[in-house]
Structures are given as structure tokens and as C-alpha cells.
Amino acid sequence: MRTRRAATLLTTALVALALPLSSAQADVDRWYANQTPYGDPASTPIVAPPAGYDLFFVENVGRHGARSLTSSAAEKRALSVWKGASRRGALTTRGKRLDDQIRAFQRAENKLGYGNLSTVGKQEWRGIGRRTATSYSSFFTAAAAKGEKIALTTSPVYRTKQSASSFRLGLRSVVPTAVTSPRTVDRDLLIGEGSTKAGRSAIAKAQRRSSVKAAARTVLRRAYKASYVKRIKDPVGAALDLHLLYSTAPGLAQDTRVTFADVMPASAARRLAEATDARTFYRFGPGVAGQTSSYRRAQPVLDDFFAALDRRIAGGSTAAVFRLAHGEVTMPFAALLKLPGSQQQAGRTFSYASNPWRGSVAGRLGGNIEWAAYRNASGEVLVTMRHNEQPVQFKTSCTPSSANPYFYRLDQLKKCLG
CATH class of the missing domain: 3.40.50.1240 (Phosphoglycerate mutase-like)
Known part of the structure; x- marks a missing residue:
């Protein structure tokens, strides 16, 4: 029994x-x-x-x-991409709100202190x-x-x-x-x-998957016009920056109302989470x-x-x-x-x-x-x-x-x- x-x-x-x-x-x-x-x-x-x-x-x-966030680096990169789109008149309706959302998120983080508990x-x-x-x-x-x-x-x-x-x-x-x-x-x-050389190679391969690239385009096109997205040097990196903000937001739910969910559909979030997990898996996981x-x-x-x-x-x-x-x-x-x-x-x-x-x-x-x-x-x-x-x-x-x-x-x- x-x-x-x-x-x-x-x-x-x-x-x-x-x-x-x-x-x-x-x-x-x-x-x-x-x-x-x-x-x-x-x-x-x-x-x-x-x-x-x-x-x-x-x-x-x-x-x-x-x-x-432990630093403002991802936010600064995201704002740099946004500013480039703004100068070229390449913002979508969602994109026009994105900089205000990032700055509101930063205000909450500055109040807490970067890297500190929410x-x-x-x-x-x-x-x-x-x-x-x-x-x-x-x-x-x-x-x-x-x-x-x-x-x-x-x-x-x-x-x-x-x-x-x-x-x-x-x-x-x-x-x-x-x-x-x-x-x-x-x-x-x-x-x-x-991570080893083999692990780092696997991380790069995981982030080059066509599914990850497609997810990155989906996310970026919600904020920016397709013509501008084509100009972004590292679209996967830019999308992963937004995914980091999106995935950090639930932990700050009582400190800010910003969620970034409007630029991160679940299907794209899944692929970007998979790429994030691949990186962590080879750096700190079973490998x-x-x-x-x-x-x-x-x-x-x-x-x-x-x-x-x-x-x-x-x-x-x-x-x-x-x-x-x-x-x-x-x-x-x-x-x-x-x-x-x-x-x-x-x-x-x-x-x-x-x-x-x-x-x-x-x-x-x-x-x-x-x-x-x-x-x-x-x-x-x-x-x-x-x-x-x-x-x-x-x-x-x-x-x-x-x-x-x-x-x-x-x-x-x-x-x-x-």
C-alpha cells in the first residue's frame, strides 16, 4: 500500500x-x-x-x-532600434507606443534598482x-x-x-x-x-533556426514596417531583447502595468523562449x-x-x-x-x-x-x-x-x- x-x-x-x-x-x-x-x-x-x-x-x-533587469543594456538596444524606425517613419501603431512602454518600464526599474527584487x-x-x-x-x-x-x-x-x-x-x-x-x-x-566550443556552436545553430527567424520577424513587424525590419542587422537579437522585456514584465506586475504582450504573440514567444532556453541549457544546464x-x-x-x-x-x-x-x-x-x-x-x-x-x-x-x-x-x-x-x-x-x-x-x- x-x-x-x-x-x-x-x-x-x-x-x-x-x-x-x-x-x-x-x-x-x-x-x-x-x-x-x-x-x-x-x-x-x-x-x-x-x-x-x-x-x-x-x-x-x-x-x-x-x-x-540586471542592466539597461537590452532596453537601450531596443530603444536604438525604435529610434531608427521613428526617423524613417517606419513605426506601426503598436510601435508608436513601444518607446513609452520601455521608458515606463525603466521608471519602475529605477525605483527598484536594476537587478533588485520586485x-x-x-x-x-x-x-x-x-x-x-x-x-x-x-x-x-x-x-x-x-x-x-x-x-x-x-x-x-x-x-x-x-x-x-x-x-x-x-x-x-x-x-x-x-x-x-x-x-x-x-x-x-x-x-x-x-559552455564549451560545441555548446556555443549549438547555441548559434539554435538561434539560426528558420522558426526562430520567422518568430523574430513576426515580433518586429508588430512594431515596425516590413521595409525597416529588413534593414535591422540582427533581427533575432532585436527580437530576443524584446522577449527579455516581455518575460521580465510578469515579475514586475505589481510595480508597473507594462507587459509588452502587444508585440509578443504566444506563437512567437514560444520560439524565442526555445532559443533562450537553448542558450541557457548549454551554459548552465545538462549541456x-x-x-x-x-x-x-x-x-x-x-x-x-x-x-x-x-x-x-x-x-x-x-x-x-x-x-x-x-x-x-x-x-x-x-x-x-x-x-x-x-x-x-x-x-x-x-x-x-x-x-x-x-x-x-x-x-x-x-x-x-x-x-x-x-x-x-x-x-x-x-x-x-x-x-x-x-x-x-x-x-x-x-x-x-x-x-x-x-x-x-x-x-x-x-x-x-x-
Whole structure:
């Protein structure tokens, strides 16, 4: 009975992972790629441990919440294209509004600060904190009563610090007695891209697809006359700039009413999201078949997961560790662990038809990977995992506990993930 129920939960979790946590299919259909907002559901599921095991440690790593653009570069390029069309009298009705939309968007970003969390972004991590505390409320309450602390670690970048603060507020809204240690900075939570020559060639090939070029023309012709679009030196790049504004806008929905949806039909957004995902896939995701450089830089994060758990087992007083980082960490970490959707490398050029990887799952704003460790009276430790707050299994080379397929002995994880 337990096994059948666990299998059902797994199927449900895999379906849930394919969708934004907002539970709105519209977010998928609008093709925001790795700028997809996380959402703020009332609750998320956990899998109960086998009988006799009690929770004694929780840890995670997550991407910061929704933010403004990290720089104005894409906006400046888009405005330059617009000005050229304006000088030549080549603006469509939609195009005549585009510069005002970009400038209104910039005003909201300047108020927030480029690269900083939006109102939605703060709510996302406050919600994660609230749900985490609710899911494990008795554990956090007991830890606080014993004087045990919760560690918050961030990258040096301000938006991760904002996310940590929002998470703390959410946690304390459920467990007011929770005590957090002074926040620390870990530079291993900044990871550079790891594309190879083959990966960069695949990115270029993905962006040269006729479907992507057609989508770019569709988008640009909504703003500019066809004669001007033909003059644009890099139409795909110009369209991807607009797609970046379009995909960033949902995360700023409470800070500006600008959406850029009038220049970005869903069919074109899908193709441009696919091109965006191809670039991210080879830089931070599973990458080229037989190569590991796109994700191996996440190894220090995995090492820290094991080290933090070992310290707790040895009697440490830190009951939980929460790491606030970037998509450049969560995407390679998911590929390193071979989480659902992140386990398939590309033998041919990445496409949605040939590969299940999606930036909206592996790299989404607020996306996170959590381990919860349970222990019995004999000291045996079992670990279970959630991805974006949905229960998932470890990769197939890891053998789960016979008691429940979601739980794994720690020594087994060290062996299969080592």
C-alpha cells in the first residue's frame, strides 16, 4: 500500500514540476523561459517518512525572486532600434507606443534598482518561507525551544540578500520563535557559465533556426514596417531583447502595468523562449552529450550539502541551512543531481521537441532544491528531496529505501552522487 501510494505521489509531483507553482497554465503558454515567476500557493506537499524516523535537518539552495533587469543594456538596444524606425517613419501603431512602454518600464526599474527584487520577488520568497515553516512547523518550533539556529547564506549580490530577508519574514510569520544566525556570504553561490566550443556552436545553430527567424520577424513587424525590419542587422537579437522585456514584465506586475504582450504573440514567444532556453541549457544546464562543464561547477554546492548534514549529525546546533543564490546555481545543481527534466544531455541541437529541459522549471525565479534529513533511534539517516517544493526522487543510480521510494540512506547518496 505504501509503495503504491508513493508511486502515485511521484506521478503527481512530476506533473506538478512541469507547471509553474502559480498553477496557472497561462504562465506556460506565455513562454517566459527562465524568467517565469514562481507563484505563491497556499501550501505544497511533503512525503511522510517511514515509521520511527524524525526530522532533524533541512537544507536548500534557491534562486532569488523576481527582479528587474540586471542592466539597461537590452532596453537601450531596443530603444536604438525604435529610434531608427521613428526617423524613417517606419513605426506601426503598436510601435508608436513601444518607446513609452520601455521608458515606463525603466521608471519602475529605477525605483527598484536594476537587478533588485520586485514586489512579486519579495512575495515569492516570503511565501517559500511561510510554506517551509508550515510544512515543518513542529520541527522548527522544537529547534527554537532548544536554542538551535537557522543559517541563511547568500551570494554577494544584493537580490539574494533581499530574498533571504523575505524568507526570514515568511518563516517567522509561522514560527515567531525561530532564531536565525547572522547571514553569511558564500562566493560558491556565484557560478560562471560553462559552455564549451560545441555548446556555443549549438547555441548559434539554435538561434539560426528558420522558426526562430520567422518568430523574430513576426515580433518586429508588430512594431515596425516590413521595409525597416529588413534593414535591422540582427533581427533575432532585436527580437530576443524584446522577449527579455516581455518575460521580465510578469515579475514586475505589481510595480508597473507594462507587459509588452502587444508585440509578443504566444506563437512567437514560444520560439524565442526555445532559443533562450537553448542558450541557457548549454551554459548552465545538462549541456552537450558526454561533456560536464556546463554543470560541474555546482559540485561545491553539493559538497556543502553533505558537509552541512555531516556537521548536524555530529551534534551541530544548526537545524537548517538555506542558501539564496541564482539560476546560474540552481540550473547546474539540478543537472548535477539529474533531477526530473534535467537529466538528458543533448546529442543534437537542443529543442523543445527533443529534450524535456525547460528554463521555466530548472531555472525559474524562486526555484529551489531542498533536502530534508530524518533519523531513527538507531541513528540511521534517511534523506528526501523536493524540487520547487514538489517531492522528487534522486537519479536512477541512487537506490531508495525499501520502506519508501522517496527516501534514501545517506551512505547510499554519498556513493551514487559522489
